[in-house]
Amino acid sequence: MAWTKPILREVAC
Amino acid sequence: MSLAAASVxxxxxxxxxxxxxxxGGWVLLAPERAIALDAVGLAIxxxxxxxxxxxxxxxxxxxxxxxxxxxxxxxxxxFIAALAERRIxxxxx
Numbered sequence: 001m002a003w004t005k006p007i008l009r010e011v012a013c
Numbered sequence: 014m015s016l017a018a019a020s021v022x023x024x025x026x027x028x029x030x031x032x033x034x035x036x037g038g039w040v041l042l043a044p045e046r047a048i049a050l051d052a053v054g055l056a057i058x059x060x061x062x063x064x065x066x067x068x069x070x071x072x073x074x075x076x077x078x079x080x081x082x083x084x085x086x087x088x089x090x091x092f093i094a095a096l097a098e099r100r101i102x103x104x105x106x
Contacts, residue, residue, distance in 0.1 A: 003080035006054040006092045011040065011047050 016090040018068030021105040022061050028101055030058055043101045057089045061102070067093070 016022075028043045039055045041048040050058060056077065060070045071089060075082045096102040
């Protein structure tokens with residue numbers, strides 16, 4: 001698995 | 014590095030990592046909000062135990078992914094700092 005910039009994704013709860 | 018190597022990130026009380034069985038994947042659940050994690054985000058969060066410092070987390074990720082520590086420190090430092098801004102993580106200096 002390659003390193004990629006992590007994405008911060010807010011989801012509704 | 015946007016975080017000091019000796020900084021220790023931790024999850025505050027009321028925040029937890031939970032599997033999202035409905036859609037698959039993992040989310041960080043905080044009161045009234047949730048953060049969906051991609052594979053790298055999960056790799057970072059799963060190494061945060063309130064004891065290991067940022068330098069140790071970066072070294073572990075670097076070994077796992079075979080990527081330069083500088084790149085991982087930059088990306089994961091920004092990620093942790095963004096979560097800390099939202100009070101989903103705390104950083105113990």
